[in-house]
Amino acid sequence: MIIAIFGSQGSGKGTQAELLAEKFNLLHVSMGDCLRAESKKNTVLGKKIKSIQSSGNLVPVKITNKLFENILKKHKNLLLDGYPRSFDQLQFLMKKTKIDYAIEVDLNERDSIKRISSRRMCPKCNRNYNLIRIKPKVKGKCDYCKTNLIQREDDKPAAIKKRQEIYKNQTLPLKKVYKRLGILHIVDGSGSIKQVHESILKILNCQKSPKVK
Numbered sequence: 001m002i003i004a005i006f007g008s009q010g011s012g013k014g015t016q017a018e019l020l021a022e023k024f025n026l027l028h029v030s031m032g033d034c035l036r037a038e039s040k041k042n043t044v045l046g047k048k049i050k051s052i053q054s055s056g057n058l059v060p061v062k063i064t065n066k067l068f069e070n071i072l073k074k075h076k077n078l079l080l081d082g083y084p085r086s087f088d089q090l091q092f093l094m095k096k097t098k099i100d101y102a103i104e105v106d107l108n109e110r111d112s113i114k115r116i117s118s119r120r121m122c123p124k125c126n127r128n129y130n131l132i133r134i135k136p137k138v139k140g141k142c143d144y145c146k147t148n149l150i151q152r153e154d155d156k157p158a159a160i161k162k163r164q165e166i167y168k169n170q171t172l173p174l175k176k177v178y179k180r181l182g183i184l185h186i187v188d189g190s191g192s193i194k195q196v197h198e199s200i201l202k203i204l205n206c207q208k209s210p211k212v213k
């Protein structure tokens with residue numbers, strides 16, 4: 001099974017992806033995290049990704065295709081988080097496999113920005129926190145490895161703005177394709193983590209995809 005979850009930055013899709021991956025035993029593929037992991041390697045590719053990401057631009061499809069293909073070689077049941085992000089990426093994916101559910105976590109821009117600016121991450125083990133919703137037990141420290149939490153370069157205002165433009169222009173148009181395939185589902189992302197999770201479970205429990213208007 002392949003579930004693709006998408007939503008603007010700050011919509012809470014990453015948290016929902018983690019919950020779903022665990023519940024349905026899917027490999028959680030966060031392209032953002034894959035790219036970040038790659039960018040930490042001191043290679044030509046790693047350095048290239050790093051400079052593209054810190055500028056808030058979209059990483060070229062050639063790179064994401066390669067990373068995705070490597071994952072597909074080993075895994076069949078995936079929870080795709082933030083991938084595909086553009087029509088090019090979706091085209092490549094559809095050549096290789098098929099998406100069973102495409103779920104949009106829908107949240108307005110103002111609330112999204114509010115959530116993003118409260119995000120923190122652990123630079124050592126890559127765990128994500130949120131000062132409003134997923135607070136670390138000790139202020140500013142990772143619960144697992146006690147490393148000082150940081151704010152990602154791409155969670156800073158200029159990068160956020162650019163990402164939102166990219167999302168509107170490149171990711172949202174994919175909805176038309178998902179709709180045509182009958183796999184598009186939209187959930188309201190403004191509720192609590194639990195409420196949004198439950199809305200998604202309702203979708204996954206029904207066999208036939210209810211058509212989205």
Ligand SMILES: [Zn+2]
Pocket residue numbers: 122123124125126127142143144145146147
């Ligand atoms: Zn940590």
